[in-house]
Amino acid sequence: MFLDAPRGFRDPAVVAARMAMLNQPHVAPLEAWARDVEHRRRPRQEDIVIPHFDPAEAGTSARVLLLLEAPGPKTVPKWGGSGFISVDNNDPTAENVWRTRATVGLHNGFLAWNIIPWVLGRASVKPTPAELAQGAVELRGLLRLLPDLRVIILGGQKAQAGWDTHLDLHLGDQYRILRTVHPAGQSFAQAGAREKFAATLQRAAQAVE
Secondary structure, eight states, rough: OOOOSSOOGSSSHHHHHHHHTTSTTTTTHHHHHHHHHHHHHHOOOTTTTOOEEEEEOGGGSSSSSEEOOOOOGGGOOGGOOOOOOOTTTSSSHHHHHHHHHHHHHHOOOOOEESSOOOOOOOOOOOOHOOOOOOOOEEHHHHHTOOTTTOEEEESSSSHHHHHHHHHHHHHHHGGEEEOOOOOSSSHHHTTHHHHHHHHHHHHHHHHHH
8 A cells, every 4th residue: 555645644544544454364463463562561660652563555465674773752642743763754854754755656565664663752852772682682573574575775874783783693694684774854964865775675676676
């Protein structure tokens, strides 16, 4: 599924329709994993929030995983967010990913997530080395649920550092790893960043054709 324009989650009806899809077979195992992480971590992190996976994406059939650093506050419903990690979110980062995917034709087999799956706080803050280590431990469980995964795109320095420090030695030879800029608005304002991100997604699309 791919909407006709970015920021589709401005419409509450679209968000509600996605919520109704969360029990579909391709996304239910990922949701179960996310809720298990929440349950296990809640005794030491009472306010933990892990957004939903977008059931409009590939789910367990994903061949390309875009891995950013951590969910932003705009993913939290009580703060005005959708509750999803989705390119249809009503924010600049999601719009940048949406438009780039549309440009390069990366519509199918795609999943977006973060190396740290929980929201770090109401303000957009950078993860600490300890948080990256904890997120990397949990990410291993998610990767086991993606048997068709071939390409991982590491967007931004934090996702790259977390992967390199905690995962690459053990998992790096199982996937094609592509590195690129973070698609946030501030990052895309830098010269050449938008083009670099597009070129990386184009390579990913070609790799799974």
